[in-house]
Amino acid sequence: MTEREILLHIEHLKKEYSGVTPLRDVNLDVRKGDVISVIGPSGTGKSTLLRMINRMEEVTSGKIFYRNEEITSPHCEIHHLRQKIGMIFQSFNLFSHLTVVENIMAAPVDLLGMSKQAAYDRAKKLLDRVSLESKAFSYPDELSGGQKQRIAIVRALAMEPEILLLDEPTSALDPAMVGEVEAVIRRVAEAGVTMMLVTHDMSLARRVSNRVLYMDEGGVYEDAPPEVIFENPAREKTRRFVRQLKSLELFIDSRNFDFIGCNTSMEEFGMKNDVPKSIILSVMLVFEELCTQILLPRLSPPAIRWVVEYSKEKETATITVDYNGKPLDITKFGSEAGNVSGLTREEELSVRLIRGRARDMQWSFTEGEEQGNHICMTMG
Amino acid sequence: MGWRTYRCLLLVLVCLLLFLARPAMAKEIHTLDDLAGAKVGGWPSLGEMKLRERYPDIKFTEMDTIADMVQHVRQGKVDACVLNRVFYNTMIGEGVEGVRLLPEPVTPSPMGYLFARTPKGKQLVDQMNSFIRKCRQDGTLGRLTEKWIDGGEEGRVFEKPALSGKNGKLIAGSNAINMPFVYLKNEKVTGFEVELFALFCAEYGYDFEVKLTSFESVLVGVETGEYDVGINAVEIIKERAESFRLSEPTYTDEAMVIVKDYEGPTSYIASLKSRLVRTLITEDRWKMLVKGMGTTLLITLAATVLGTLLGFVFCFVYREKKRWINALIDLLTRFLQGMPMMVLLMLFYYVIFGGSNLGGTFVAIVVFTLTMSIDVFGMLQSGTDSVPRGQMEGALALGFTERQAFRKFILPQAVQTFFPTWRSSIVNLLKFTAIVGYITVQDLTRMADLIRARTYDAFMPLIVISILYMLLAYLTMKLTGLLTARLDPTRRRPEDILPGVKL
Structure with a gap:
């Protein structure tokens, strides 16, 4: 089997706030098709790592590359790269003054120059795939948490991103709604979108990912397939966390x-x-x-x-x-x-x-x- | 609130005001001796001094205008007012009802010009005195008295002589509300004293200009030499001679006492009607009100539109985070917020635009535009803060730039929280414009003042403009309400959401 190409390359990444340094030295390669869950105790910088990849947060030092472009460079036009690196938030962040379909169409029309009709048709198709076609003209406030998160995923997918970053996508949901969102995430993974997700839901991590990163001691402490991390971790702190x-x-x-x-x-x-x-x-x-x-x-x-x-x-x-x-x-x-x-x-x-x-x-x-x-x- | 409800409320309010302003019972006064222990009003004058001397237990209330006196007497707030006969006659000529004169005069009241106790004042008062003596002899004074004081308003035409001005220009101060001695007619200063003074100037080779101000400022201005002469129907009182030079009398009036007309021929309701007629119909005064309302609306509308636009500009510029520009905006905000509106108006009119000859209306629009823009800027800031941080992140994550995201997603939401305050600040603006009279703008309030000065009726113009202001405020709220409803994206009709897209 040939090695899949590297999409994200992270070296010596450091993040320092005044007083605390959640990330001291992170090194990581993300390959095309990877679905990576990031787990670990709170305060170990899981979300920070994710948010630095699309520069929602600035790095203190170190470099992140997306293909050959250095994301962390001051000359990088990050808003162009963000079109290829989608992000899903815990709090959905749908634009509450726009209808569902407008939420989905906004970026393709304004940023990709797509015609309204084409954007609309694509939005409809995507909505159909998450069984929310009937909600196209609803406003976000009229939807349940699970529906909102599915729409948020569709909105990101409408830009046809190569990588999708999911920051605790199910944490704000009622337990009953986790399932519907998980199903969508799995479908997206199967479609070949590279994903990185931070989560506290271990069953979600176990079920959707092919790699699990256990974060501790200011970096990636253990990087292994889910079976290994959850059943047979190699290192002490991982073992204690899982236990x-x-x-x-x-x-x-x-x-x-x-x-x-x-x-x-x-x-x-x-x-x-x-x-x-x-x-x-x-x-x-x-x-x-x-x-x-x-x-x-x-x-x-x-x-x-x-x-x-x-x-x-x-x-x-x-x-x-x-x-x-x-x-x-x-x-x-x-x-x-x-x-x-x-x-x-x-x-x-x-x-x-x-x-x-x-x-x-x-x-x-x-x-x-x-x-x-x-x-x-x-x-x- | 619907129009029907509003109309009912308005009616109730007007009835309440009319009821409150009804005449009250007062002490009945038929002779001067009845004044002992009574409440008397008026401005400081020879008559007032004489009354106090004769009846030491009088309770005296100082009043500034004849309209105040009439209103007080009519409502029984005071028992009587002391007022010169000529003013009373003019008032009756204007159709004022509900007051009458006691037959017995209090004291003679000689009037003259006011000069400073300076060498120039001495020279002028000497010239003036010999001129007055000459006019008395050659009948000029008698002719002018007949034309201005004894005759009716039709005959009062100021025949201005040619003025060479070869010996310089005299600056006169006046409040110009002493009809028929010195007053405004068709926005020009005119009257008995003015024509006499013009003849004086012609005789001695002067030119002159009358500056309009308050009576207090006339006194101060003459004393400090800002004005060469006070033309203000000044009474020749002994004490005044200590600080000023007074000319010989040009006319000697009588101080009289006005009291309530107990057997007034008309009922309250009928008098209300005639006062309403005098306020609105006589001399087409409603046209003044319409004109004033136009000015008020012009200032409000212009300042709303320009101020809102400027506020948005400030908001966009501020987001660019340029240090110096932001410091400048902050400074402007502090400056404009820390200043009473009236001070701000005067500052702009007399200081900042003092050197230019831009009109008061223009200055008022500038000032209100600036304050409105600062209001709008502040409202937008807090509106923006009230949009959850996640909305910006959501847009950025899709690939929008910060500027695009702000314009497309943050601002439309911020504006929704901004609208209610914006609407009420427009109404506030409308009300604030009532002070533009201070910088000579003839808005609705100022027009009511002018009407009041002519009709001596303090009450009716107030009632009329309060109704007009309430209507304007109601209309403002209604119209802005319709506008903001149209701009709410969550209230669009389904067919307006994606126009041109085949669904």
Whole structure:
């Protein structure tokens, strides 16, 4: 197989803001047909990298080439290159005073000198491909988020770009709308448009791209196909990042901890990892019954560690809870254990609820540890 | 608001004003002695001094114009006013109703010319006094008195003698509102004192020019030598002789007292009608109002169009980010915003365009254009800021240049947030033009003032122009509303969206 030609060449790219340097030394080649997902912890300059490619943001030092033209050169007429390098934004940025079809036609008519009729016909054809032909004369405000993003992609495609930069294209969407946008992105990729997308949606990254860049330490930390990055990363920080994606750790050290915040992070965890809604709801119920109903009133001060992990293969969530205080087995109660644990009637009700959701509940106690009580359970 | 609602509101408002201006009960005064303890108005004069001397417990209110006095007496705000007989007669000649004269005069009121206590003033007052004596003997004074003071308005024609001016030109100061002594007729200064003074100038080889100003400025101007003479029906009062030289009397009037006409022959409603007739119909005064309205509209329209265009120019230029030009625009903004509109007008009229002979209307248009442009510039700036940053990025990412993007995508959106404020600032502009009278422009308000000075009716011209201003403001809002609705891209008809494209 012959090497595909290089479209973008980035060398020693650096971006410095006053006080922080998110990108220290980035080197990268993007080949024709690549679909690259850029992932990594926040603050590692993923969006900045993308926005420097079409000079939405200026570089501090280093060079970016598009084919043979140096984008970063002060003599570069960047608005000409931008016609070939499209960009999709998290907030869509459709022109709100124009109809959908005018949004799409504006650039081809004004910049490519296309006749209105030709631009209109092309816009209609493109709209048809994303099944939004009926919305041609709607205004952006009348559309859903997913529809807006599909239009934004069509608007960029109307310029027939060689490269498409997507800056968190699904982050502002309801989960229900991610699918429709993802489908469009995949279709564009299949059509051979080179793409680079920054995303927090790992399933999107896994499904659409042929390369994943893990950004850390001021540069591209690991560059590999998605199977490798997500299943078998080569380097330490990538491994930790991917593992953290699959587990959620919460620590409670006060009676007035942020209960709503904890619930929200569990919901987000569920969304990011495609955890079925029913499982996440069970996890949240167990969290409330176990932590706030039973453990918190008994422990002063509390020290509870709460870890949720999700296995995609088995479709099960595992909860591990470690807590301080005297040995307290809440897996048995009433008649079963001769009421050894000394649970009240209300607490017994909570335990019943937990047992209704969880399987394989086990308790153990390790003498001498700060959080000597361990509970492990599985759901789903 | 619809026209029907607006019309009803207007009617209610006018009725309310008429009701508020109705005559009130006042102390009844039939002889001078009834004035003890009464409220009396007027300008400082011999009559006023005499009254205070005779009735020390009088409460005196100072008033500037005869129209004020009539209005106050008629509404019962004061019980009486002190006024010279000649002025009263002129007023009655104009058809003023609702006031009458007490038969008993307060005091004689001699009048003359005012000169400075300088050597030149001394020379002039001596020449003037011997001229007055001569005229008294040869009957000239009697002839002029008959023509200007005793006769009617038809006979009052200023026969200007030929003036050689071989001994120089005299500058006279006057407020020119003392009919029939010195007043404006067909925009020319005329009157008893003016004709007498012209004859004096002819006799002594002078030329002269009358500058129009307030009475206070006449006094100050004569004292400082800016004016050689004050022609202002000046009363010869002893105290004035300390700072000025006064000529011998040219005419001796009588200070009288006017009171409300209790048995007035006409009802309030009927008097309203006759006042309305005098304000609008007599001498075709409505034509003055129409002319004034034209001037007001011309200034408003010109300043709106030019100011809006200039504001857009500022906005475009400012975006080029040229340091010096932007500093200049900033400076202009500070300068124009920090200045009361009236000060600005005077500054432009007397200082900046002082040397040129450009008319007041032109200066007013310049000033209002500038202030409007700064307003528009500011509104566009904040309108632009209110367009989300992403709109610009979206356009740039497609390959538009910053300038193209601004013109095609940012400005059309900014303008939509700009329109409501723009519309109300046009109405504000319309209202602000009411002060252009200060720089001699005869706009609607100024015309009402002129009518008021002639009819001595302070109230009716005000009512008329307030209705006219309200109508103009309403029309402005309506028309700009229609215009802005047409310019809203989200309100286009479907067939206007892509004209010429086969859908």
